[in-house]
Amino acid sequence: MKTKLNDLIAFIAVAEEESFTRAAARLSVSQSALSHTIKGLEERLGLRLLTRTTRSVSLTEIGRKLYDSVAPRLTEIESELDSLNALKDSPAGTIRISTAEHAARAFVWPKIVAFMREYPDINIEMTIDYSLTDIVAAKYDGGVRLGESVEKDMIAVSISPTMRMAVVATPAYFEKFGKPVEPRELSEHNCINLRLPTYGRLLVWDFEKDGHDVNVRVEGQFTANKSSFIRDAALQGIGLAYVPEDMVLEDIREGKLERVLEPWCDVFPGYYLYFPNRSQYSPAFSLFVEAMRQPLSGEQE
Template identity: 50%
Template sequence: MRREELSDLVVFLAVAEARSFTRAAALLGASQSAISQIVRRLEAGMGVKLLTRNTRNVAPTEAGEQLLATLRPALSDIDAQLSRLSALREKPSGTVRVTSSRHAAETILWPTVGRLLEAYPELVIEISIDSQLTDIITDRFDAGIRLGEQVAKDMIAVPISPELRMAVVGSPDYLASRGVPATPHDLTGHACINIRMQTRGGLYAWEFGRDGRDLKVRVEGPLILNDVPMILHAAAQGVGLACVLEDQALTLLASGRLVRVLQDWCPPFSGYHLYYPDRRELPPAFRILVDALRYRKP
Protein backbone atom coordinates (compact mmCIF):
# COMPACT_ATOMS: atom_id res chain seq x y z
CA MET A 1 0.00 0.00 0.00
CA ARG A 2 1.26 3.42 -0.96
CA ARG A 3 1.42 6.15 1.68
CA GLU A 4 -1.22 8.28 -0.09
CA GLU A 5 -3.64 5.33 -0.09
CA LEU A 6 -3.38 5.08 3.70
CA SER A 7 -4.04 8.83 3.96
CA ASP A 8 -7.09 8.42 1.71
CA LEU A 9 -8.45 5.69 4.01
CA VAL A 10 -8.07 7.97 7.03
CA VAL A 11 -10.06 10.64 5.19
CA PHE A 12 -12.81 8.15 4.28
CA LEU A 13 -13.06 7.04 7.92
CA ALA A 14 -13.39 10.63 9.08
CA VAL A 15 -16.20 11.35 6.59
CA ALA A 16 -18.05 8.12 7.35
CA GLU A 17 -17.95 8.68 11.11
CA ALA A 18 -18.81 12.37 10.88
CA ARG A 19 -21.58 11.65 8.31
CA SER A 20 -20.58 14.92 6.69
CA PHE A 21 -17.93 16.18 4.30
CA THR A 22 -18.09 19.60 5.96
CA ARG A 23 -17.51 18.30 9.49
CA ALA A 24 -14.78 15.91 8.30
CA ALA A 25 -13.02 18.76 6.50
CA ALA A 26 -13.08 20.84 9.70
CA LEU A 27 -11.68 17.94 11.76
CA LEU A 28 -8.88 17.27 9.28
CA GLY A 29 -8.06 20.93 8.64
CA ALA A 30 -8.73 20.65 4.89
CA SER A 31 -11.20 22.11 2.43
CA GLN A 32 -14.49 20.35 1.67
CA SER A 33 -13.62 20.13 -2.02
CA ALA A 34 -10.28 18.45 -1.24
CA ILE A 35 -12.01 15.90 1.00
CA SER A 36 -14.60 15.13 -1.69
CA GLN A 37 -11.88 14.69 -4.30
CA ILE A 38 -9.96 12.25 -2.07
CA VAL A 39 -13.06 10.10 -1.48
CA ARG A 40 -13.84 10.04 -5.21
CA ARG A 41 -10.26 9.02 -5.96
CA LEU A 42 -10.48 6.21 -3.38
CA GLU A 43 -13.77 4.93 -4.83
CA ALA A 44 -12.35 5.05 -8.36
CA GLY A 45 -9.27 3.13 -7.32
CA MET A 46 -11.28 0.44 -5.53
CA GLY A 47 -13.96 0.29 -8.21
CA VAL A 48 -16.85 0.46 -5.72
CA LYS A 49 -19.02 3.18 -4.25
CA LEU A 50 -18.24 3.69 -0.56
CA LEU A 51 -20.57 6.54 0.41
CA THR A 52 -24.06 7.62 -0.52
CA ARG A 53 -24.59 11.34 -0.55
CA ASN A 54 -27.68 13.54 -0.40
CA THR A 55 -28.34 17.11 0.65
CA ARG A 56 -28.82 16.16 4.31
CA ASN A 57 -26.60 13.20 5.04
CA VAL A 58 -23.65 11.06 4.04
CA ALA A 59 -23.80 7.33 4.80
CA PRO A 60 -21.57 4.35 3.99
CA THR A 61 -22.73 1.83 1.41
CA GLU A 62 -22.53 -1.89 2.07
CA ALA A 63 -19.00 -1.91 0.66
CA GLY A 64 -18.25 1.14 2.80
CA GLU A 65 -19.48 -0.62 5.94
CA GLN A 66 -17.24 -3.60 5.22
CA LEU A 67 -14.28 -1.31 4.75
CA LEU A 68 -15.10 0.51 8.01
CA ALA A 69 -15.22 -2.81 9.86
CA THR A 70 -11.62 -3.41 8.78
CA LEU A 71 -10.35 0.13 9.21
CA ARG A 72 -11.60 0.86 12.74
CA PRO A 73 -9.68 -1.92 14.57
CA ALA A 74 -6.62 -1.50 12.34
CA LEU A 75 -6.33 2.24 12.99
CA SER A 76 -7.11 1.70 16.67
CA ASP A 77 -4.16 -0.71 16.83
CA ILE A 78 -1.94 1.91 15.18
CA ASP A 79 -3.08 4.55 17.69
CA ALA A 80 -2.38 2.16 20.57
CA GLN A 81 1.11 1.41 19.24
CA LEU A 82 1.86 5.12 18.87
CA SER A 83 0.75 5.62 22.47
CA ARG A 84 3.10 2.85 23.58
CA LEU A 85 5.94 4.50 21.69
CA SER A 86 5.14 7.78 23.40
CA ALA A 87 5.29 5.97 26.74
CA LEU A 88 8.75 4.70 25.81
CA ARG A 89 9.85 8.27 25.28
CA GLU A 90 8.54 9.13 28.73
CA LYS A 91 9.96 5.94 30.30
CA PRO A 92 13.12 5.13 28.34
CA SER A 93 14.47 1.62 28.43
CA GLY A 94 17.60 -0.11 27.18
CA THR A 95 21.29 -0.08 28.06
CA VAL A 96 23.63 2.92 27.89
CA ARG A 97 27.40 2.25 28.16
CA VAL A 98 29.66 5.04 29.43
CA THR A 99 33.41 5.10 30.12
CA SER A 100 34.71 7.56 32.69
CA SER A 101 37.54 8.35 35.06
CA ARG A 102 36.88 7.47 38.69
CA HIS A 103 36.75 11.10 39.81
CA ALA A 104 34.19 12.13 37.19
CA ALA A 105 32.14 8.98 37.84
CA GLU A 106 32.03 9.53 41.60
CA THR A 107 31.40 13.28 41.61
CA ILE A 108 29.19 13.81 38.54
CA LEU A 109 28.06 10.62 36.81
CA TRP A 110 26.92 8.54 39.77
CA PRO A 111 24.76 11.19 41.51
CA THR A 112 22.85 11.66 38.25
CA VAL A 113 22.66 7.96 37.40
CA GLY A 114 21.29 7.17 40.85
CA ARG A 115 18.38 9.53 40.28
CA LEU A 116 17.72 8.23 36.76
CA LEU A 117 17.61 4.59 37.83
CA GLU A 118 15.01 5.46 40.45
CA ALA A 119 12.91 7.44 37.97
CA TYR A 120 13.28 4.98 35.04
CA PRO A 121 13.40 1.40 36.35
CA GLU A 122 13.67 -0.07 32.84
CA LEU A 123 16.89 1.82 32.17
CA VAL A 124 20.26 0.02 32.45
CA ILE A 125 23.47 2.08 32.65
CA GLU A 126 26.89 0.44 32.44
CA ILE A 127 29.78 2.52 33.80
CA SER A 128 33.35 1.49 32.98
CA ILE A 129 35.92 3.16 35.25
CA ASP A 130 39.03 3.73 33.16
CA SER A 131 41.45 6.66 33.09
CA GLN A 132 42.76 5.65 29.67
CA LEU A 133 41.72 7.74 26.68
CA THR A 134 39.31 5.04 25.51
CA ASP A 135 38.23 4.86 21.86
CA ILE A 136 34.48 4.74 22.46
CA ILE A 137 33.68 3.73 18.88
CA THR A 138 36.10 0.78 18.80
CA ASP A 139 35.10 -0.37 22.30
CA ARG A 140 31.38 0.18 21.57
CA PHE A 141 30.60 2.69 24.28
CA ASP A 142 27.72 5.08 23.78
CA ALA A 143 29.70 7.92 25.35
CA GLY A 144 32.74 8.82 27.39
CA ILE A 145 33.65 11.48 29.94
CA ARG A 146 36.84 13.53 29.64
CA LEU A 147 38.13 17.00 30.39
CA GLY A 148 37.09 19.41 27.66
CA GLU A 149 40.66 19.81 26.36
CA GLN A 150 40.93 16.04 25.81
CA VAL A 151 37.82 15.61 23.63
CA ALA A 152 38.49 14.97 19.94
CA LYS A 153 37.25 17.66 17.57
CA ASP A 154 35.00 15.27 15.64
CA MET A 155 32.94 14.42 18.74
CA ILE A 156 29.86 16.07 20.17
CA ALA A 157 30.92 17.44 23.57
CA VAL A 158 28.37 18.35 26.24
CA PRO A 159 29.66 20.17 29.35
CA ILE A 160 28.63 18.30 32.51
CA SER A 161 30.59 20.16 35.18
CA PRO A 162 31.69 23.69 36.03
CA GLU A 163 35.26 24.76 35.39
CA LEU A 164 37.88 22.96 37.49
CA ARG A 165 41.08 24.08 39.21
CA MET A 166 44.22 22.35 40.33
CA ALA A 167 45.51 22.74 43.91
CA VAL A 168 49.07 22.38 45.21
CA VAL A 169 48.91 21.16 48.79
CA GLY A 170 51.21 20.12 51.60
CA SER A 171 51.01 19.31 55.30
CA PRO A 172 51.55 22.10 57.86
CA ASP A 173 54.61 20.26 59.23
CA TYR A 174 56.17 19.92 55.78
CA LEU A 175 55.64 23.61 54.97
CA ALA A 176 57.00 24.65 58.38
CA SER A 177 60.21 22.72 57.75
CA ARG A 178 60.70 23.37 54.02
CA GLY A 179 59.07 26.76 53.55
CA VAL A 180 56.18 27.95 51.37
CA PRO A 181 56.88 28.22 47.61
CA ALA A 182 56.13 31.71 46.26
CA THR A 183 56.19 30.78 42.56
CA PRO A 184 56.10 27.50 40.61
CA HIS A 185 59.86 27.89 39.98
CA ASP A 186 60.42 27.37 43.72
CA LEU A 187 59.14 23.80 43.39
CA THR A 188 62.57 22.70 42.20
CA GLY A 189 63.70 23.05 45.82
CA HIS A 190 60.86 20.97 47.22
CA ALA A 191 60.02 17.29 47.57
CA CYS A 192 57.04 16.69 45.29
CA ILE A 193 54.86 13.63 44.91
CA ASN A 194 54.73 12.72 41.22
CA ILE A 195 51.74 11.09 39.56
CA ARG A 196 52.12 8.52 36.81
CA MET A 197 49.56 9.31 34.08
CA GLN A 198 47.56 6.26 33.13
CA THR A 199 46.64 7.81 29.79
CA ARG A 200 50.18 8.13 28.46
CA GLY A 201 52.37 6.42 31.06
CA GLY A 202 54.54 9.49 31.67
CA LEU A 203 54.80 11.68 34.76
CA TYR A 204 52.38 14.58 35.02
CA ALA A 205 53.98 17.99 34.45
CA TRP A 206 52.38 20.36 36.94
CA GLU A 207 50.47 23.06 35.03
CA PHE A 208 50.19 26.68 36.11
CA GLY A 209 49.06 29.96 34.63
CA ARG A 210 49.08 33.63 35.51
CA ASP A 211 48.58 36.91 33.64
CA GLY A 212 47.84 35.02 30.44
CA ARG A 213 51.07 33.01 30.63
CA ASP A 214 51.06 29.21 30.91
CA LEU A 215 53.82 27.32 32.70
CA LYS A 216 54.61 23.63 33.13
CA VAL A 217 57.00 22.40 35.80
CA ARG A 218 58.65 18.95 35.89
CA VAL A 219 58.88 18.24 39.61
CA GLU A 220 61.00 15.73 41.49
CA GLY A 221 60.54 13.91 44.77
CA PRO A 222 60.82 10.63 46.66
CA LEU A 223 57.47 9.16 45.66
CA ILE A 224 55.60 8.34 42.41
CA LEU A 225 51.99 7.12 42.54
CA ASN A 226 49.10 6.64 40.12
CA ASP A 227 46.28 6.92 42.65
CA VAL A 228 45.01 10.27 43.95
CA PRO A 229 43.77 9.06 47.38
CA MET A 230 47.26 7.61 48.01
CA ILE A 231 48.86 10.87 46.88
CA LEU A 232 46.71 12.87 49.30
CA HIS A 233 47.46 10.44 52.12
CA ALA A 234 51.19 10.77 51.50
CA ALA A 235 50.98 14.58 51.35
CA ALA A 236 49.06 14.66 54.65
CA GLN A 237 51.83 12.49 56.16
CA GLY A 238 54.40 15.13 55.19
CA VAL A 239 56.12 13.23 52.37
CA GLY A 240 55.97 16.27 50.09
CA LEU A 241 53.79 18.60 48.04
CA ALA A 242 51.04 17.24 45.82
CA CYS A 243 49.11 18.67 42.86
CA VAL A 244 45.53 17.41 42.55
CA LEU A 245 42.12 18.65 41.50
CA GLU A 246 40.85 21.23 43.96
CA ASP A 247 37.74 19.33 45.05
CA GLN A 248 39.76 16.15 45.68
CA ALA A 249 41.59 17.90 48.53
CA LEU A 250 38.67 19.82 50.08
CA THR A 251 38.09 17.46 53.00
CA LEU A 252 41.75 17.44 54.06
CA LEU A 253 42.01 21.20 53.56
CA ALA A 254 38.92 21.78 55.70
CA SER A 255 40.35 19.59 58.48
CA GLY A 256 43.68 21.41 58.43
CA ARG A 257 45.69 18.31 57.55
CA LEU A 258 46.66 19.96 54.26
CA VAL A 259 47.38 23.59 53.38
CA ARG A 260 47.08 25.08 49.93
CA VAL A 261 49.91 27.00 48.26
CA LEU A 262 50.41 28.74 44.88
CA GLN A 263 46.66 29.34 44.61
CA ASP A 264 47.16 32.44 42.45
CA TRP A 265 49.00 30.29 39.92
CA CYS A 266 46.13 27.80 39.46
CA PRO A 267 43.54 29.30 37.09
CA PRO A 268 40.28 27.53 36.20
CA PHE A 269 40.14 25.33 33.11
CA SER A 270 37.50 23.52 31.06
CA GLY A 271 35.69 20.91 33.16
CA TYR A 272 34.31 17.49 32.34
CA HIS A 273 32.41 16.85 29.12
CA LEU A 274 30.26 13.93 27.99
CA TYR A 275 31.31 13.15 24.43
CA TYR A 276 29.84 10.91 21.74
CA PRO A 277 29.87 10.54 17.93
CA ASP A 278 27.65 12.81 15.89
CA ARG A 279 24.36 11.10 15.08
CA ARG A 280 21.08 12.34 13.67
CA GLU A 281 18.80 10.74 16.22
CA LEU A 282 19.68 9.90 19.82
CA PRO A 283 17.99 6.82 21.35
CA PRO A 284 15.52 7.86 24.08
CA ALA A 285 17.51 6.21 26.89
CA PHE A 286 20.73 7.94 25.84
CA ARG A 287 19.00 11.28 25.30
CA ILE A 288 17.58 11.28 28.83
CA LEU A 289 21.08 10.66 30.24
CA VAL A 290 22.59 13.49 28.17
CA ASP A 291 19.88 15.92 29.27
CA ALA A 292 20.25 14.92 32.92
CA LEU A 293 24.05 15.33 32.90
CA ARG A 294 24.17 18.61 30.98
CA TYR A 295 25.69 21.33 33.19
CA ARG A 296 23.55 24.36 33.80
CA LYS A 297 25.05 27.37 35.52
CA PRO A 298 23.34 28.15 38.85
Protein backbone atom coordinates (compact mmCIF):
# COMPACT_ATOMS: atom_id res chain seq x y z
CA MET A 1 0.00 0.00 0.00
CA LYS A 2 1.41 3.39 -1.01
CA THR A 3 -0.06 6.66 0.25
CA LYS A 4 0.84 9.77 -1.73
CA LEU A 5 1.89 12.94 0.03
CA ASN A 6 -0.72 14.89 -1.94
CA ASP A 7 -3.43 12.62 -0.53
CA LEU A 8 -2.39 13.56 3.01
CA ILE A 9 -2.29 17.24 2.08
CA ALA A 10 -5.83 16.90 0.73
CA PHE A 11 -6.97 15.14 3.91
CA ILE A 12 -5.47 17.86 6.12
CA ALA A 13 -7.18 20.59 4.09
CA VAL A 14 -10.60 18.94 4.47
CA ALA A 15 -9.98 18.37 8.20
CA GLU A 16 -9.05 22.02 8.79
CA GLU A 17 -11.74 23.56 6.60
CA GLU A 18 -14.45 21.09 7.72
CA SER A 19 -15.82 21.43 4.21
CA PHE A 20 -15.03 19.82 0.86
CA THR A 21 -16.05 23.03 -0.91
CA ARG A 22 -13.68 25.29 1.05
CA ALA A 23 -10.87 22.71 0.99
CA ALA A 24 -11.20 22.35 -2.79
CA ALA A 25 -10.98 26.12 -3.19
CA ARG A 26 -7.92 26.21 -0.92
CA LEU A 27 -6.18 23.50 -2.97
CA SER A 28 -7.39 24.87 -6.34
CA VAL A 29 -8.98 21.56 -7.35
CA SER A 30 -12.54 20.53 -8.11
CA GLN A 31 -14.76 19.27 -5.31
CA SER A 32 -15.35 15.98 -7.11
CA ALA A 33 -11.60 15.39 -7.56
CA LEU A 34 -10.99 16.11 -3.89
CA SER A 35 -13.79 13.75 -2.84
CA HIS A 36 -12.31 11.04 -5.05
CA THR A 37 -8.86 11.57 -3.48
CA ILE A 38 -10.21 11.24 0.08
CA LYS A 39 -12.27 8.19 -0.83
CA GLY A 40 -9.21 6.53 -2.36
CA LEU A 41 -7.13 7.30 0.75
CA GLU A 42 -9.77 5.75 3.03
CA GLU A 43 -10.01 2.67 0.81
CA ARG A 44 -6.24 2.13 0.78
CA LEU A 45 -6.04 2.51 4.55
CA GLY A 46 -9.17 0.47 5.14
CA LEU A 47 -10.25 3.15 7.63
CA ARG A 48 -12.96 5.79 7.79
CA LEU A 49 -11.28 9.15 8.38
CA LEU A 50 -14.19 11.55 7.95
CA THR A 51 -17.84 11.65 8.89
CA ARG A 52 -19.88 13.34 6.18
CA THR A 53 -23.36 14.84 6.46
CA THR A 54 -25.25 17.10 4.08
CA ARG A 55 -24.11 20.15 6.07
CA SER A 56 -20.74 19.32 7.59
CA VAL A 57 -17.60 17.23 7.57
CA SER A 58 -15.88 16.11 10.76
CA LEU A 59 -13.02 13.83 11.75
CA THR A 60 -13.62 10.35 13.07
CA GLU A 61 -11.59 9.29 16.09
CA ILE A 62 -9.08 7.58 13.78
CA GLY A 63 -9.09 10.59 11.46
CA ARG A 64 -8.26 12.87 14.38
CA LYS A 65 -5.36 10.61 15.36
CA LEU A 66 -4.00 10.70 11.79
CA TYR A 67 -4.39 14.48 11.58
CA ASP A 68 -2.64 15.08 14.92
CA SER A 69 0.24 12.88 13.78
CA VAL A 70 0.68 14.09 10.20
CA ALA A 71 -0.26 17.80 10.18
CA PRO A 72 2.62 19.00 12.42
CA ARG A 73 5.13 17.03 10.36
CA LEU A 74 3.93 18.52 7.09
CA THR A 75 4.17 21.99 8.65
CA GLU A 76 7.78 21.24 9.59
CA ILE A 77 8.49 20.08 6.03
CA GLU A 78 6.99 23.29 4.62
CA SER A 79 9.14 25.36 6.99
CA GLU A 80 12.28 23.48 5.95
CA LEU A 81 11.49 24.00 2.27
CA ASP A 82 10.97 27.71 2.90
CA SER A 83 14.31 27.90 4.67
CA LEU A 84 16.02 26.63 1.51
CA ASN A 85 15.32 30.03 -0.01
CA ALA A 86 18.26 31.25 2.06
CA LEU A 87 20.52 29.33 -0.34
CA LYS A 88 19.28 31.32 -3.33
CA ASP A 89 20.91 34.50 -4.56
CA SER A 90 17.64 36.39 -4.17
CA PRO A 91 14.94 35.72 -1.52
CA ALA A 92 11.83 33.97 -2.81
CA GLY A 93 8.65 32.36 -1.57
CA THR A 94 5.03 33.23 -0.80
CA ILE A 95 3.88 35.32 2.17
CA ARG A 96 0.21 35.09 3.24
CA ILE A 97 -1.24 37.97 5.24
CA SER A 98 -4.70 38.52 6.78
CA THR A 99 -5.77 42.14 7.34
CA ALA A 100 -8.81 44.37 7.64
CA GLU A 101 -9.71 46.70 4.76
CA HIS A 102 -8.73 50.03 6.33
CA ALA A 103 -5.35 48.73 7.51
CA ALA A 104 -4.72 47.25 4.07
CA ARG A 105 -5.51 50.41 2.12
CA ALA A 106 -3.91 52.92 4.47
CA PHE A 107 -0.75 51.15 5.61
CA VAL A 108 -0.20 47.61 4.29
CA TRP A 109 -0.84 47.97 0.56
CA PRO A 110 1.48 50.97 -0.05
CA LYS A 111 4.32 49.10 1.66
CA ILE A 112 3.56 45.86 -0.20
CA VAL A 113 3.77 47.63 -3.56
CA ALA A 114 7.25 48.96 -2.80
CA PHE A 115 8.29 45.59 -1.34
CA MET A 116 7.24 43.59 -4.42
CA ARG A 117 9.12 45.96 -6.69
CA GLU A 118 12.27 45.48 -4.64
CA TYR A 119 11.88 41.68 -4.34
CA PRO A 120 10.26 40.38 -7.55
CA ASP A 121 10.72 36.72 -6.56
CA ILE A 122 8.61 37.08 -3.39
CA ASN A 123 4.87 36.58 -3.84
CA ILE A 124 2.32 38.22 -1.54
CA GLU A 125 -1.20 36.90 -0.87
CA MET A 126 -3.28 39.42 1.06
CA THR A 127 -6.73 38.47 2.39
CA ILE A 128 -9.15 41.18 3.54
CA ASP A 129 -10.90 39.85 6.62
CA TYR A 130 -12.58 41.65 9.54
CA SER A 131 -12.91 38.50 11.65
CA LEU A 132 -10.38 37.61 14.34
CA THR A 133 -8.81 34.92 12.19
CA ASP A 134 -6.62 32.27 13.81
CA ILE A 135 -3.61 32.85 11.56
CA VAL A 136 -1.89 29.66 12.73
CA ALA A 137 -4.84 27.38 11.96
CA ALA A 138 -5.50 29.18 8.67
CA LYS A 139 -1.79 28.92 7.74
CA TYR A 140 -1.16 32.64 7.37
CA ASP A 141 2.36 33.90 7.91
CA GLY A 142 1.04 36.94 9.71
CA GLY A 143 -1.94 39.17 10.37
CA VAL A 144 -2.64 42.86 10.89
CA ARG A 145 -4.81 44.10 13.76
CA LEU A 146 -5.17 47.02 16.10
CA GLY A 147 -2.66 46.69 18.91
CA GLU A 148 -5.31 46.13 21.58
CA SER A 149 -6.60 43.04 19.70
CA VAL A 150 -3.33 41.11 19.30
CA GLU A 151 -2.95 37.95 21.37
CA LYS A 152 -0.24 38.10 24.03
CA ASP A 153 1.57 35.00 22.73
CA MET A 154 2.25 36.63 19.34
CA ILE A 155 5.16 38.78 18.25
CA ALA A 156 3.75 42.21 17.34
CA VAL A 157 5.45 44.89 15.24
CA SER A 158 3.97 48.39 14.98
CA ILE A 159 3.26 49.37 11.37
CA SER A 160 1.27 52.59 11.80
CA PRO A 161 1.10 55.70 14.00
CA THR A 162 -1.42 55.97 16.82
CA MET A 163 -4.96 56.52 15.58
CA ARG A 164 -8.21 58.36 16.34
CA MET A 165 -11.78 57.81 15.25
CA ALA A 166 -13.93 60.56 13.78
CA VAL A 167 -17.71 61.10 13.78
CA VAL A 168 -18.70 62.86 10.57
CA ALA A 169 -21.66 63.77 8.38
CA THR A 170 -22.38 66.23 5.58
CA PRO A 171 -23.05 69.91 6.33
CA ALA A 172 -26.55 69.41 4.86
CA TYR A 173 -27.29 66.61 7.33
CA PHE A 174 -26.25 68.74 10.31
CA GLU A 175 -28.21 71.72 9.01
CA LYS A 176 -31.34 69.58 8.92
CA PHE A 177 -30.93 67.49 12.08
CA GLY A 178 -28.49 69.43 14.26
CA LYS A 179 -25.17 68.38 15.77
CA PRO A 180 -24.73 66.06 18.77
CA VAL A 181 -22.60 67.64 21.48
CA GLU A 182 -22.10 64.51 23.58
CA PRO A 183 -22.19 60.77 22.69
CA ARG A 184 -25.56 59.96 24.29
CA GLU A 185 -27.26 62.30 21.79
CA LEU A 186 -26.33 59.90 18.98
CA SER A 187 -29.53 57.98 19.78
CA GLU A 188 -31.41 60.88 18.17
CA HIS A 189 -29.51 60.54 14.89
CA ASN A 190 -29.38 58.29 11.84
CA CYS A 191 -26.05 56.51 12.38
CA ILE A 192 -24.29 54.27 9.86
CA ASN A 193 -23.38 50.92 11.40
CA LEU A 194 -20.46 48.56 10.75
CA ARG A 195 -21.35 44.87 10.91
CA LEU A 196 -18.50 42.78 12.30
CA PRO A 197 -18.19 39.11 11.27
CA THR A 198 -17.32 38.04 14.80
CA TYR A 199 -20.65 36.78 16.18
CA GLY A 200 -22.38 39.04 13.65
CA ARG A 201 -22.44 41.96 16.06
CA LEU A 202 -22.41 45.68 15.28
CA LEU A 203 -19.43 47.86 16.11
CA VAL A 204 -19.90 49.76 19.37
CA TRP A 205 -18.92 53.42 19.15
CA ASP A 206 -16.35 54.02 21.91
CA PHE A 207 -15.63 57.47 23.34
CA GLU A 208 -13.46 58.83 26.15
CA LYS A 209 -13.09 62.26 27.71
CA ASP A 210 -11.34 63.26 30.92
CA GLY A 211 -11.09 59.62 31.98
CA HIS A 212 -14.81 59.04 31.39
CA ASP A 213 -15.62 56.19 28.96
CA VAL A 214 -18.88 56.06 27.01
CA ASN A 215 -19.87 53.12 24.81
CA VAL A 216 -22.81 53.74 22.49
CA ARG A 217 -24.79 51.22 20.44
CA VAL A 218 -26.18 53.31 17.61
CA GLU A 219 -29.06 52.75 15.20
CA GLY A 220 -29.64 53.88 11.65
CA GLN A 221 -30.96 53.17 8.19
CA PHE A 222 -27.79 51.71 6.65
CA THR A 223 -25.36 49.00 7.79
CA ALA A 224 -22.29 47.73 5.89
CA ASN A 225 -19.40 45.38 6.57
CA LYS A 226 -16.77 47.54 4.88
CA SER A 227 -15.60 50.91 6.20
CA SER A 228 -15.21 52.35 2.69
CA PHE A 229 -18.96 52.03 2.11
CA ILE A 230 -19.65 53.69 5.45
CA ARG A 231 -17.61 56.71 4.34
CA ASP A 232 -19.43 56.73 1.00
CA ALA A 233 -22.80 56.62 2.78
CA ALA A 234 -21.80 59.59 4.93
CA LEU A 235 -20.77 61.54 1.83
CA GLN A 236 -24.21 60.80 0.35
CA GLY A 237 -25.87 62.39 3.38
CA ILE A 238 -27.30 59.13 4.78
CA GLY A 239 -26.23 59.91 8.33
CA LEU A 240 -23.33 59.98 10.79
CA ALA A 241 -20.29 57.75 10.24
CA TYR A 242 -17.74 56.56 12.81
CA VAL A 243 -14.50 55.87 10.95
CA PRO A 244 -10.72 56.21 11.36
CA GLU A 245 -9.99 59.91 10.99
CA ASP A 246 -7.37 59.45 8.26
CA MET A 247 -10.16 58.15 5.98
CA VAL A 248 -12.02 61.46 6.08
CA LEU A 249 -9.45 64.20 6.77
CA GLU A 250 -9.39 65.24 3.11
CA ASP A 251 -13.20 65.24 2.97
CA ILE A 252 -13.25 67.49 6.04
CA ARG A 253 -10.64 69.86 4.55
CA GLU A 254 -12.69 70.09 1.34
CA GLY A 255 -15.88 70.81 3.27
CA LYS A 256 -17.65 67.66 2.11
CA LEU A 257 -17.94 66.38 5.69
CA GLU A 258 -18.01 68.03 9.11
CA ARG A 259 -16.74 66.53 12.33
CA VAL A 260 -18.50 66.36 15.70
CA LEU A 261 -17.65 64.98 19.15
CA GLU A 262 -13.92 65.50 18.47
CA PRO A 263 -13.05 66.05 22.18
CA TRP A 264 -14.53 62.61 22.87
CA CYS A 265 -12.33 60.81 20.30
CA ASP A 266 -9.11 59.86 22.07
CA VAL A 267 -5.99 58.37 20.49
CA PHE A 268 -5.39 54.61 20.66
CA PRO A 269 -2.65 52.20 19.51
CA GLY A 270 -2.51 51.76 15.75
CA TYR A 271 -2.06 48.67 13.61
CA TYR A 272 0.43 45.89 14.30
CA LEU A 273 1.78 43.10 12.13
CA TYR A 274 1.66 40.00 14.32
CA PHE A 275 2.95 36.47 13.82
CA PRO A 276 3.73 33.31 15.85
CA ASN A 277 6.82 33.16 18.01
CA ARG A 278 8.98 30.68 16.10
CA SER A 279 12.69 29.97 16.33
CA GLN A 280 13.20 30.51 12.59
CA TYR A 281 11.58 32.57 9.86
CA SER A 282 12.14 32.42 6.13
CA PRO A 283 14.46 35.11 4.72
CA ALA A 284 11.53 36.41 2.66
CA PHE A 285 9.31 36.88 5.72
CA SER A 286 12.11 38.53 7.70
CA LEU A 287 12.51 41.06 4.89
CA PHE A 288 8.75 41.58 4.81
CA VAL A 289 8.60 42.31 8.55
CA GLU A 290 11.38 44.87 8.22
CA ALA A 291 9.58 46.54 5.29
CA MET A 292 6.34 46.77 7.30
CA ARG A 293 8.22 48.48 10.16
CA GLN A 294 9.23 51.39 7.96
CA PRO A 295 7.00 54.50 8.13
CA LEU A 296 5.31 55.73 4.99
CA SER A 297 6.30 59.09 3.57
CA GLY A 298 4.88 61.79 5.81
CA GLU A 299 4.38 59.52 8.84
CA GLN A 300 5.95 60.27 12.17
CA GLU A 301 8.43 57.57 13.31
